[in-house]
Amino acid sequence: MKNNKDVVAGLGEIGKPILKLLSKSQIVVGYDINSKLMDQKKFAKHKNLDTHILHVCIPFSNKFQIHVKSLYKKFSPECIVIHSTISPHTTKRIQSNLKIPIIYSATRGVHTRMLRDLRRYTKFFAIDKDAPKVKWASTQYSQLMKKCGVKTKKMSDTLTLELAKIITDTSYYGWLINYAQISNMIAIKHGIDYDEMWEFSDEIHKFLGNRPKMFPGFIGGHCVIPNLSLIDEKSLWQIDKINNSFTKESKNIKSINKKYSKSN
């Protein structure tokens, strides 16, 4: 087998664990604009090895495409896998400007236990039908992940997966928390106990699985609300609106967060 390396670009909350995951089965080096995060010695040691896959783990911005292109120029990989959460159509746009296959592989998990989550979730991926070497790239990526102990599943197109990450993961989570916020505001208004009220739905959820009780905390962090701007759908901005009105109306937000963050 040809001696080559993989590169992980962006050594933050997802890049670092992805680097660690891949390190078990492949020579892999990390690259970051913040050079302090890099293992400079290892990076220099493998400088002359060809790059097999470039794993993009940098945050999305309106310069994302430009950044990916300059990473492509820097490392000349045979294939790029984007692990970041991105705006719909981004993979197709990048693919139309590059002659190597571009895979989108959305990341699921919570940053505090990302390595564990990377191992336990199936890593979905997709590649555009008109990309070069579709079969080769899909096989290379799924085999690499298999070697790392991670199952993969291919989706029919990149747009479906780009939307899935936002619509069925982060925004959906926000939407569910919104209902907890609304029901908590109502409970407070009427002076009743939130948890006691929600006991009523416990069994229904147990039997039917469609009444999850969520915890009415403030939606902070850097996923649910920032991801809304990736899709910019009027209906989904309700999540941000309800979150903000919950903060304004709930005078005891700190104690609510404290109470429920323990059990979340």
Ligand SMILES: NC(=O)c1ccc[n+]([C@@H]2O[C@H](COP(=O)([O-])OP(=O)(O)OC[C@H]3O[C@@H](n4cnc5c(N)ncnc54)[C@H](O)[C@@H]3O)[C@@H](O)[C@H]2O)c1
């Ligand atoms: N943090 C999570 O739990 C999580 C979960 C799923 C998906 N994501 C997605 O993963 C992506 C990255 O998120 P994160 O939380 O790891 O971000 P982060 O801010 O923790 O890390 C990003 C890293 O990328 C580096 N970087 C930025 N631009 C770069 C460039 N052009 N070249 C090289 N390095 C560059 C930064 O210096 C930083 O170290 C985002 O799209 C995010 O939505 C994050």
